[in-house]
Amino acid sequence: ATGLSLNAASGSVDVKSSTAGTYRVLYTFSDGSCSDTTSTYIVIKPLPVASISYSALDFCRKLDADSARITQVGVAGGVYSSATGLLLNAASGSVDVKSSTAGTYRVLYTFSDGSCSDTISTYIVIKPLPVAGISYSALNFCRKLDADSAQVTVTGTTGGTFSSLAGLSLNAASGSIDVKSSTAGTYRVLYTFSDGSCSDTTSTYIVIKPLPVAGISYSALNFCRTLDADSAKITQTGVAGGVYSSATGLSLNAASGSIDVKSSTAGAYRVLYTFSDGSCSDTTSTYIVIQPLPVAGISYSALNFCRTLDADSSKITQTGVAGGVYSSTTGLSLNAASGSVDVKGSTAGTYRVLYTFSDGSCSDTTSTYIVIKPLPVAHIAYSALDFCRKLDADSAKLTQTGVTGGVYTSAAGLSLNAASGSVDVKSSSVGTYRVLYTFSDGDCSDTISTYIVIKPLPVAGISYSALNFCRTLNADSAKITQTGVAGGVYTSTAGLSLNAASGSID
Template sequence: NTVFCKTGVALVKRTGDTTNINSLYSSATGLSLDASTGKIDVAASTAGSYWIKYQYTDKTTSCSDTTGVGIKINALPAAVTISYGNTVFCKTGVALVKRTGDTTNINSLYSSATGLSLDGATGKIDVAASTAGSYWIKYQYTDKTTGCSDTTGVGIKINALPAAVTISYGNTVFCKTGVALVKRTGDTTNINSLYSSATGLSLDGATGKIDVAASTAGSYWIKYQYTDKTTGCFDTTGSAIIIHALPTASIAYGTYCARDSAEVTLTGATGGQYTSTSGLVINKTSGTVDLAKSGVGSYWITYSFSNSDGCTDTTGAAITIHALPTASMAYGTYCARDSAEVTLTGATGGSFTSTSGLVINKTSGTVDLAKSTVGAYWITYSFSNSDGCTDTTGAAITIHALPTATIAYGTYCARDSAEVTLTGATGGQYTSTSGLVINKTSGTVDLAKSTVGAYWITYSFSNSDGCTDTTGAAITIHALPTATIAYGTYCARDSAEVTLTGATGGQYTSTSGLVINKTSGTVDLAKSGVGSYWITYSFSNSDGCTDTTGAAITIHALPTATIAYGTYCARDSAEVTLTGATGGQYTSTSGLVINKTSGTVDLAKSGVGSYWITYSFSNSDGCTDTTGAAITIHALPTATI
C-alpha cells in the first residue's frame, strides 16, 4: 500500500535481480525506517507523507543506482474510553455505555462473547436478558475520513439474582392488637432482608415483624426485598394484609370512703363484663361497686368488650376505697416550761384547737407550755383522710405554775466566806463547777478555800406540784495580793533600802523612833533611834484586795573616840591622847613614822612637816568609825663648833 494507518509495520518488496547487490534505504526524519531491510515501524513513525529512497550497489563493480516509492501514514483516531458506570451488575435492567474522548467523526462497533445481550451499534447491554458471567466488551472506533481505527474495552460481571423467596403472615386479616411474625419460603441462608410498606403500618424493616397494635387500621402491601449477601443482587416479593380497628371504650371510677356504692362512668362500647380481684364487690353487668361490703384498698377493674368485626379488647380503671379515718391522742400534766408534744395514734395531718389561754400549734399539736396560761384545758383534734372523710377526738391537758426564786452573790477577795441573797422558793440545792467550795444547802461560799476565778452558781428548787426550776448567779473571787519585805541589822549611819518581792505601790509604817519613807520603805539610819523595830507593809491589787506583811530591822549605835597630838621638835617620840574606843588602827601619809596599834609617832625618824593622823575603830556590834588629829614636826636647829 502507499497509505497506512499509524499502527503495525510495513515490509518492503523488491522486484528485479537482487542477488548481488547491497541495499540502503533512507527517508526524511519522522519515518522509523530500517536502512538495511527497508522495514518501516509504522506505529513508531510520525504521521505524514514520505519518499523512501532505495540505493542498490553491485557488489562486484560497486556501481550503484537509486529508486524509491512514496507513502503516507495517517494518524489513528484520538483515544476514546468506554465505561458502564459499574463493572458489576445484577441480572436486571439495562446498562448504557459512556464514551470519553472525541467521538464526533468516528464509527463505533461493540462486540463481546456469547451470552451478553449487547447492541453492537450503541453498546447498550440488556442485563436482564444476558447470561450471568464475566465479559470483555471490545469497542472498535474508526475515523470516518481516514478509515483508521483503534480499539479499547471494559470488563463487566453480571451476577444472577437470588433464588425466589415468598413471605406470608399466617393470616391476612388481623385485629389491631399484638404482633404478626413473617414466614419466609425459599432459600434464605445467604440473603439480607428489607421489609417496607405504606405509612401507618408499624413494620420492622429488618425482621418483617408487624406491631399490629401500634399500626393504623387499614389494608397494606408489604414489600419484601431480599439481597444475596455475596453478590449484593436482590429481588422483591410481597404479601397483603388487613388490620381491623379494635372496639373502644373507657371506664372511670374514683376514690371513695367505705360507705354507700360507686357507679361506673362508661364511654364507648357497651354490653361488656366487669371483673376485679377478690375483695371488691362489683356487679359484673352494671359495674356498680358496693363500697360498704368491699374490703378497704386499691383495685383494678377490668371491662372486657367486642365489636362487629369480632375484635375484642379490654380497658380498666383504678378504684380506691379508704377506711373512715380513726385517731386518738393524749396529753398529760406539765409544768409551765418548754413544750408538750401530743401522743397521736391514727390519722395525721389534722388540726388542733383549744380554748383561750392555751398556746398550741394547730398543725403539730405542740403546746407552748411556757407561753400558755396555767390551768386545765380540753384540746380538740379535727382530722381527715385523703378521701375527705373527717372526724374529731380530744384530750385534757393541765399546766402547773413553775416555782420562782432568785439568788445573788457579788465580787469578793479570797478570804472569809460569802452568803447568798435568796428571794423566793427555799429548800433547794446549790451547785457550781469544780474549784468553788460551796455549802449545797445554805449556799455559803468558803472564799478562802475556793480557787480564785469566776463561777456560775446554780440553785435548783421545786414546788408542791412537783415542778422544778433553776436560777443562777455569778460570783467572782479575786486573789489576795502577795508581797514580802526584808530588812537587816545596820549601824546608825546612811540609810537602808527595803528588799520587796511581789505587790508594789504599798505603804510602809513602823513605831516611833524609826525614820522611814512611807512610799519607798527607805529607813534613815542616821536619824532613827538605835534599837529594834517592826516595819509593816500594807498593799493591794487591781481587784481592790488588800493585805499586809512585815519585817524586823535593828539599828546599832556607832562607836565614839577622839585623839589629840600637838607640835613637836624632831626628836624622841610623841604619844597620842586617846578618849573613847580603844583597839583601833592609826594611819597617816608617807613621811610620818607611826605605830599603827599604839599611835606613838617616832619624831626623830619622821620627816619634818604637818600630818593628819586617822584613827579607825569599831564596837562590839561591828559598827566602825574614824576620827583624826593633826601633828606638826619642826626641824631641830643645827650648828657646828
C-alpha cells in the first residue's frame, strides 16, 4: 500500500522513509507452473517527538555564571550526552558553563515513548573568557599631601572600566587613584573588561593608610636675637620622634626642634617636622621670625674720672637707637635718661653702665665701663688764723698732712712760698687770704684750702716837748704828747723815772 517504502524485488522496507501505519505485505511467487500469494503484516511505528534548545548558542565562562538551562519539549525523560569537556547534566541537560572547557559542543538527547526511541541534538559554544590582570605598585599607600595618583598596571585585555567603593578617588578609565583625595581604608578595585564576545572582571586590593598626625608651634612667631636669649622651645603634639629641618641660617636642633636664637641669622624661617608612625610619614610645618637686634653704642670721653669737687657730670656719647634707659650698680650717680654721670656725687669704684634700648620690635642692651677714681687726701693749716705784720715777725709756718709735693697759691699780696706754703707775714699786705694747695697722687689731683688773715699793726705816736732835759732841782716831770691809739704802756731802760701809764718823766 502507499506509505510503505517497500522494495518490490527484495521485500526490504525502508522504515524511516515509510509512513507510520500497519501494512500487509503480499509476496506473489510462481514455480513456473503455478503462482500463489502469501502475506505478512508490518507495523511502522511513528517516532517519539522531542526538541531541545539553550537560551543562546554562545555562553561565556564567567566565574560567576550559573549553569546554562535547557528548554526541552516533547518526550521527556531522555538522556543528554556530549563530548568530553562539556560539564553536562545527563538528566536535565543543564550545562555548568564555568566548569566546562571552552569549545563548540553537540548536545544529544536520546529519548523513548516506550515503543520507539530517537535522538535529537543542539549545539552550544563555551566561549573562553578574556584575560586581564591589574596591580598597583604597592598594597599600601599613604595619604601624603604631596602624593601623586597611584598608577595601575594592566596586563591582557585593555579598555575596561575600573570601579570600587565610595571613598576611593578612582579614575574609572585609567584606574589611577588620587591617594590624597581618598578616604583612608581598604578597597577592592574591580576591572571589568571585554574581548567583544565575553566580558569578565578581575580585582586587586589597595589600602589607603591614614597619615600620622602631629603639630608643632613655638611660643611666639617673632624672636629677638638678644645676647642672653635661651633657645626657643617648641611645643609638639601627636607623633613624636620626628626630625626638624629648616633653611640655612637657623640654628635648629634636629631632634628637639629647639632654636638657639642668638646664634641664628635674622630672617623668616619655615620649620619642617617630618615624622612617621611606622607605616606612613608626613611633614608639618610652622614659621618663626628671628628679628635683628637694634644697634646702639655708648662711650664716655674717658675711662677714668676723678672725684674732683668742681667736676661737672661726665657726658656720654650715644650712637644708634636713641631713647633707651641707662642703669648701673648702686654708688654711681647716673642720669637714667641721658647717661650723664655726676662724678663728684658718685662713690669711687669701677662701674658697668648698661644702655637698654628698643626699636619697637626688639630690645637689646649694650654697655661701657667708667671708673670713678678716689681723690687724693691732704690737709693744711697754719698755727693761727690771724697774723700781725710785726716788723720782726718770721714767716708763718704751715702744717701739711697727707699727699705731699703739691703747690701752694693764693691771691696777690700774700708773700707765699709755693713749695712750702710758708707766709712771710711782714712782707705781705694786710688782708684775708685763701691759701690753695693743689696736689696729685698720680691718678687724680685735688685742691684744698685754708685761710690766713694778715692783720694791720695799730698806729700811735709819742713825743716830748724837747729832746734834751736838764736835771734842775725845780724841773717838773717832762710831759709826753701821744697821738693815735691810747691806753698803751710806756717802758724804758733802767735809770729813767718813767710813768708807765702816762709816759711822763721825772
